[in-house]
Amino acid sequence: MAQSLTGGATPFCCYPHPPSYAAGRATPTAPPSTRRRVVASASPTPPPPAIEGRGVGFSVTTRRGLVLPVLKDCSLCVPPGQLWMLLGPNGCGKSTLLKVVMPTVESDVAFGLGKLNLSLDEVRSRVSQSLDAVGMLSYSQRPIQTLSGGQKQRVAIAGALAEASKVLLLDELTTFLDEYDQMGVVKAVRNSVTASGEVAALWVTHRLEELRYADGAIYMEDGRTIIQGDVSSISRFIKRKQARYFGHFEL
Numbered sequence: 124m125a126q127s128l129t130g131g132a133t134p135f136c137c138y139p140h141p142p143s144y145a146a147g148r149a150t151p152t153a154p155p156s157t158r159r160r161v162v163a164s165a166s167p168t169p170p171p172p173a174i175e176g177r178g179v180g181f182s183v184t185t186r187r188g189l190v191l192p193v194l195k196d197c198s199l200c201v202p203p204g205q206l207w208m209l210l211g212p213n214g215c216g217k218s219t220l221l222k223v224v225m226p227t228v229e230s231d232v233a234f235g236l237g238k239l240n241l242s243l244d245e246v247r248s249r250v251s252q253s254l255d256a257v258g259m260l261s262y263s264q265r266p267i268q269t270l271s272g273g274q275k276q277r278v279a280i281a282g283a284l285a286e287a288s289k290v291l292l293l294d295e296l297t298t299f300l301d302e303y304d305q306m307g308v309v310k311a312v313r314n315s316v317t318a319s320g321e322v323a324a325l326w327v328t329h330r331l332e333e334l335r336y337a338d339g340a341i342y343m344e345d346g347r348t349i350i351q352g353d354v355s356s357i358s359r360f361i362k363r364k365q366a367r368y369f370g371h372f373e374l
């Protein structure tokens with residue numbers, strides 16, 4: 124079932140962004156008659172909302188092409204540091220609104236950069252480069268919750284790349300993914316490592332078909348690394364072990 128989100132270029136924003144990244148958000152301007160008073164009082168500028176949306180719509184399209192509008196016109200604004208509740212009758216769209224209001228792919232990757240004190244341009248550049256590296260640049264404005272499992276994994280990898288991590292430690296990233304998403308994630312890591320020339324990745328897996336994307340492999344048993352080497356030697360080693368194991372049960 125296809126899903127579509129409406130409501131402007133960035134219908135929802137969901138902070139925390141790095142502060143500089145949030146600065147471009149439009150804030151209401153005081154009317155001329157009150158503006159002088161606001162300046163004179165020297166009161167601090169209110170922080171940007173933590174969650175904000177205007178006129179957001181969300182619809183799903185059935186296999187028969189029927190468009191079902193779930194959210195028709197939703198606007199909300201939740202300031203940082205406050206607890207707000209979302210209420211309404213069964214089926215009015217609360218859970219859907221919650222899914223749509225989750226961070227976009229872009230803000231999710233930018234979030235991890237908040238601690239690095241980077242300029243807005245640097246944040247933008249790192250976010251788009253890292254999303255491009257994992258093949259997710261065209262998903263920048265999609266809410267995270269609308270992505271498949273494999274796409275979420277690729278965004279998580281983009282987050283590590285954006286922080287300029289030199290080492291990626293990846294534990295069974297593809298376990299619950301179908302074949303398509305599995306290959307998307309493996310290839311994203313493979314391409315990122317190749318393109319950077321300096322990022323090293325160690326990937327834990329049970330799936331032998333993933334070995335063909337590796338430069339080398341290590342095999343462990345009972346708390347020990349047994350063998351380390353090129354992919355074809357390790358594949359042969361594991362296949363011989365499997366053959367002996369299954370041969371043991373043959374009548």
Ligand SMILES: Nc1ncnc2c1ncn2[C@@H]1O[C@H](COP(=O)(O)OP(=O)(O)OP(=O)(O)O)[C@@H](O)[C@H]1O
Pocket residue numbers: 124183191193211212213214215216217218219220
């Ligand atoms: N993927 C979808 N396909 C078809 N209909 C959907 C889809 N997602 C939500 N809906 C429909 O949209 C409406 C809103 O659903 P939602 O779960 O957001 O409501 P809710 O306010 O959270 O309900 P409740 O209070 O019962 O939990 C429901 O009629 C639901 O069946």
